[in-house]
Every structure is written in structure tokens, then in C-alpha cells.
Amino acid sequence: MSKDKLTTCPRCGSDACYEQNMGADYTIYLCYGCGFTTNTLMHSESKFLEEQIEVLPELYKDLIFVDETGLNWMPSATNNPEKGMVYADGSNPQEWKWAAVKVENEKTLKMDMKNLKHFKERDYMDALDYIGMFKK
């Protein structure tokens, strides 16, 4: 059984950091304040992390934040086939935004890049809301 709670994000200080304990010492963190995510496998010394980082886009690599416990935080990437995508987009870590792409129409489930909208880092929730992640 998973236990969920809200904690303070070490990266942005928001108290909207969602902590989900999956059991067996495996915990996932997702901050709704800044949109960054980590989990207990993404520790600086872990082989898993090395493998994860290898396949990341450059921007994601550049944006990695290591907290004081050694966990590596990176921007989240949402890809929901029924609603759309939210991902970090930009050419460098100083100038990037959340890109949200909405599924155009619920019948064809087609993602259309003309529905792409950019959101500031702290507007991560708005980006999720734009693609309808909070709608049932």
C-alpha cells in the first residue's frame, strides 16, 4: 500500500512537494511548485541514475539539481496519451519553459504541436491544468 504526503521541496521551497512511498524503501517525489521530480534510486552514486542520465535530453541534464541528501532532481515529463504532454523545453538552463501540448480532440487522440503553449517554471500546475490533467 502506498502512503502519500506533502513535504517541502528542497529545490524551490514550495510545500507542494508530493511524496509517494511505494514500499521497499522506494519513494517518489514530485514537486507541484517547480515541477521537478526525483526518487530514492536517483542517488548520486547509483548506477540507475547514470543510466537514466545517459538517455536524458541535454536540457534535462543541465537542469539537474542535487539536494543535500544526494538525490538528483530533474524536470518531470508527463506523457498522457489521452490528455497530452508537459515537458521542459528550451535551449539552455537559464531560459527554459514548460511546454504543454494538448490532445486536440478526445475522439481521435491526436496531439497537435499547434496546441503547444509555454508556461514559466513556477506555473507548472497551470501547464498540467492546460492539458486537463486535473479533469476526470
Ligand SMILES: [Zn+2]
Ligand atoms: Zn520544487
